[in-house]
Each structure stands twice: as C-alpha cells, then as structure tokens.
Amino acid sequence: MILVENKSKNPAYNHALEEYLLSTGEDVFILWQNEPTVLVGRNQNVYKEVDIEYCNDKGIHIVRRLSGGGTIYTDLENMQYTFITREQEGDSFKYFAAPIINALKKLNINAEFTGRNDMVIDGRKFSGNAQYHQGNRVLHHGTILFSVDMYNLQNCLTPNKKKFEGKNVSSVKSRVGFLKEYTDKTIQEFMDVLEEEICKEYGIIERYDPKDIEEQVLKIQKERFESKEWNFGQNPKFSVDIIEKHPFGLVEYGINVSKGRIKEIKINGDFFGRKNISGLEDLLRGQLFEIKEITNVLSQIDINDYIQGAQKEDIINDLFQEGEV
Known part of the structure; x- marks a missing residue:
C-alpha cells in the first residue's frame, strides 16, 4: 500500500x-x-x-x-x-x-x-x-x-x-x-x-x-x-411516489405507468450497492406493473447487488402497498 x-x-x-x-x-x-x-x-x-x-x-x-x-x-x-x-x-x-x-x-x-x-x-x-x-x-x-x-x-x-x-x-x-x-x-x-x-x-x-x-x-x-x-441529473415528475425506510437505507421510487406498464422508473436513496441502480431500473422499465410480473423479474437477479441488504420481498412490499397503486 x-x-x-x-x-x-x-x-x-x-x-x-x-x-x-x-x-x-x-x-x-x-x-x-x-x-x-x-x-x-x-x-x-x-x-x-x-x-x-x-x-x-x-x-x-x-x-x-x-x-x-x-x-x-x-x-x-x-x-x-x-x-x-x-x-x-x-x-x-x-x-x-x-x-x-x-x-x-x-x-x-x-x-x-x-x-x-x-x-x-x-x-x-x-x-x-x-x-x-x-x-x-x-x-x-x-x-x-x-x-x-x-x-x-x-x-x-x-x-x-x-x-x-x-x-x-x-x-x-x-x-x-x-x-x-x-x-x-x-x-x-x-x-x-x-x-x-x-x-x-x-x-x-x-x-x-x-x-x-x-x-x-x-x-x-x-x-x-x-x-x-x-x-x-434530472428531477422528473412521477405519477407514483413511494418512500420506504429499511435497515439497509431509505429507498424512494418514482414511477410513471402507461397502459398498465412501467413507462419510467427512478430509484433513489441512501442505500449501497455493488452494481449501478440504473441496471435494476432498466429491468423494470416496460414491465407490467403487477405483483406477479415484477416478482418474476426480481426472481431472475440478486437484488442485493443493486441494493445491499435487500431481498426481493422488500421491493415487492414497497411497490405494492395497499392504496399506493
């Protein structure tokens, strides 16, 4: 050294x-x-x-x-x-x-x-x-x-x-x-x-x-x-705004939905991750904004790579709270 x-x-x-x-x-x-x-x-x-x-x-x-x-x-x-x-x-x-x-x-x-x-x-x-x-x-x-x-x-x-x-x-x-x-x-x-x-x-x-x-x-x-x-960066307006606090950090989701699909998504927060969060945003963009669809997408990756300490269930629970979408 x-x-x-x-x-x-x-x-x-x-x-x-x-x-x-x-x-x-x-x-x-x-x-x-x-x-x-x-x-x-x-x-x-x-x-x-x-x-x-x-x-x-x-x-x-x-x-x-x-x-x-x-x-x-x-x-x-x-x-x-x-x-x-x-x-x-x-x-x-x-x-x-x-x-x-x-x-x-x-x-x-x-x-x-x-x-x-x-x-x-x-x-x-x-x-x-x-x-x-x-x-x-x-x-x-x-x-x-x-x-x-x-x-x-x-x-x-x-x-x-x-x-x-x-x-x-x-x-x-x-x-x-x-x-x-x-x-x-x-x-x-x-x-x-x-x-x-x-x-x-x-x-x-x-x-x-x-x-x-x-x-x-x-x-x-x-x-x-x-x-x-x-x-x-940019400060776009979103139709869906969700902010949740976890032991691994604060996570904020900004989402625009068109015809049932995620047209745009931005994930911000004070979390850590080995991979760029834009990679996760790219995977979610264009998907149907439904629990089954998003669960399937998240099951194909290790969410911990993007948000250290998180499980896919944390993201699902954040996105599909009653009354949020």
Missing part, C-alpha cells in the same frame, strides 16, 4: 483522483480535505436532499460521489480518508473502519463501529462511510469530523424526515461528535498523527505525489465531477 499525498482542497479534483487511482490497481491510502462541500450519494436526488439556493449563496460546492449512501456536508474543519484495495470478504465497512479506530485508540480516543457504516464516540457519530465497487476492487471512503461549521451543516441539507423515524434525537448537534473535544491538537496536527499511525499499521513507506497523473485526473474532473448532468 502507498500513501498518496493529496494537498488539493477542490472536491471535484479529489473525487476524480480517487476514480483514477481505482483504475490503476494500486493499493492506496489518502487523507485529505475539501473546501465547504455537499457530497451527494450516487443514488440520491440532489433536488430533495440539498438546499441548492443556500449552497449557491454561500459558495458551497455540490458534488456527487461515485459511492452510495447519504448526502453529507464537509469543510476544512474536518477530513476525508480513502482506502482503495482489492475486495474484502465479510463486513468490509467494519474492516476498513478498524484501522481508523485503532489509530484513534492510540491517541486515547475510544471510538467504535456501529450500524451499517458509522463510527461513534460516546454514542455520537463522527464518521460516516461509503463504498464504490469496480471489478474486484473497492473504493472505501469516509468523513472524520474533527469539527464542522454547524450553521452550514444545518442549513445546506434537507433530508427526508422519514430517515429519522424511530431515532431518539432532538437535533443534529445532539447526535454529532467532534474529535476536537478529545484532543488539544490542531486539525493539521491531528491529521499528521492519524496519517502516521495508519502508515505504521499498514507498513506504508512509499509516498506518492499525484502531480505526475494530473492530466488524467483533470480530464475525469471536467468530464464527470464538474458536470451538471452528473452532479444534478
């Missing part, structure tokens, strides 16, 4: 760098930062998750990630980390969180992994993680909240209230943890020590300056992460 020394604070460049490094076959670790940015999960509807006007007024970037999961706010008061390696067996989220947790313990910060993709300290979340899969490779990245601009965090995101059903929380501030409360170090000092501990754990001795691949990275930055089509 090599350490990539990325000094860029531009979110479009940073995510383009991740994508390029994923294609090289090298095992890498990166500890980096973004300017104030809203990072949108690959499968989410930016128009529903983000106060776009607020972000524009405040000069906050809006960039869609390659990975699934939820929409988050990041800035220079916190940091991101990335592992790019071969696929891991078992709970890969927990696998990649472990070296971060181990490093924090050496700094006398007792963190733990919880749920499907979070790290917490004293019951408060300080890190959310997401993944993108390509062949037998995985890009795992997460945010580490050293601190954050709480005003921006509370005003730039507009999450669906259904996401928090069943959670005993009174405010964003009450459920978020900041590592600065557990150390007297500055954020840069903290990043330097964290990077050093990760390098020790993996025996990393090689450091790499990405300036040698800047041309390739800038091409990806321009074509994808600075593209309005990629970052914002």
Whole structure:
C-alpha cells in the first residue's frame, strides 16, 4: 500500500483522483480535505436532499460521489480518508473502519463501529462511510469530523424526515461528535498523527505525489465531477411516489405507468450497492406493473447487488402497498 499525498482542497479534483487511482490497481491510502462541500450519494436526488439556493449563496460546492449512501456536508474543519484495495470478504465497512479506530485508540480516543457504516464516540457519530465497487476492487471512503461549521451543516441539507423515524434525537448537534473535544491538537496536527499511525499499521513507506497523473485526473474532473448532468441529473415528475425506510437505507421510487406498464422508473436513496441502480431500473422499465410480473423479474437477479441488504420481498412490499397503486 502507498500513501498518496493529496494537498488539493477542490472536491471535484479529489473525487476524480480517487476514480483514477481505482483504475490503476494500486493499493492506496489518502487523507485529505475539501473546501465547504455537499457530497451527494450516487443514488440520491440532489433536488430533495440539498438546499441548492443556500449552497449557491454561500459558495458551497455540490458534488456527487461515485459511492452510495447519504448526502453529507464537509469543510476544512474536518477530513476525508480513502482506502482503495482489492475486495474484502465479510463486513468490509467494519474492516476498513478498524484501522481508523485503532489509530484513534492510540491517541486515547475510544471510538467504535456501529450500524451499517458509522463510527461513534460516546454514542455520537463522527464518521460516516461509503463504498464504490469496480471489478474486484473497492473504493472505501469516509468523513472524520474533527469539527464542522454547524450553521452550514444545518442549513445546506434537507433530508427526508422519514430517515429519522424511530431515532431518539432532538437535533443534529445532539447526535454529532467532534474529535476536537478529545484532543488539544490542531486539525493539521491531528491529521499528521492519524496519517502516521495508519502508515505504521499498514507498513506504508512509499509516498506518492499525484502531480505526475494530473492530466488524467483533470480530464475525469471536467468530464464527470464538474458536470451538471452528473452532479444534478434530472428531477422528473412521477405519477407514483413511494418512500420506504429499511435497515439497509431509505429507498424512494418514482414511477410513471402507461397502459398498465412501467413507462419510467427512478430509484433513489441512501442505500449501497455493488452494481449501478440504473441496471435494476432498466429491468423494470416496460414491465407490467403487477405483483406477479415484477416478482418474476426480481426472481431472475440478486437484488442485493443493486441494493445491499435487500431481498426481493422488500421491493415487492414497497411497490405494492395497499392504496399506493
């Protein structure tokens, strides 16, 4: 494994760098930062998750990630980390969180992994993680909240209230943890020590300056992460709108039906998946919007490839609730 020394604070460049490094076959670790940015999960509807006007007024970037999961706010008061390696067996989220947790313990910060993709300290979340899969490779990245601009965090995101059903929380501030409360170090000092501990754990001795691949990275930055089509997509109107919360995430279905068949379908949410959700949408488009027909289609695939943790029965129950269609 090599350490990539990325000094860029531009979110479009940073995510383009991740994508390029994923294609090289090298095992890498990166500890980096973004300017104030809203990072949108690959499968989410930016128009529903983000106060776009607020972000524009405040000069906050809006960039869609390659990975699934939820929409988050990041800035220079916190940091991101990335592992790019071969696929891991078992709970890969927990696998990649472990070296971060181990490093924090050496700094006398007792963190733990919880749920499907979070790290917490004293019951408060300080890190959310997401993944993108390509062949037998995985890009795992997460945010580490050293601190954050709480005003921006509370005003730039507009999450669906259904996401928090069943959670005993009174405010964003009450459920978020900041590592600065557990150390007297500055954020840069903290990043330097964290990077050093990760390098020790993996025996990393090689450091790499990405300036040698800047041309390739800038091409990806321009074509994808600075593209309005990629970052914002479309916001079509649907005749059927269904939103359901599951242990594996929030799933939203937008469907237009014509003459009994699915004319158009869009599936959004903060779920994860190894395959692009558009593949599932393509399979459903044109099918009769009936339980038997959709059950037959879903029986021919592994739904877990598209929505990690889901069973076909979950999708059927979502789509054919009494009174919905």
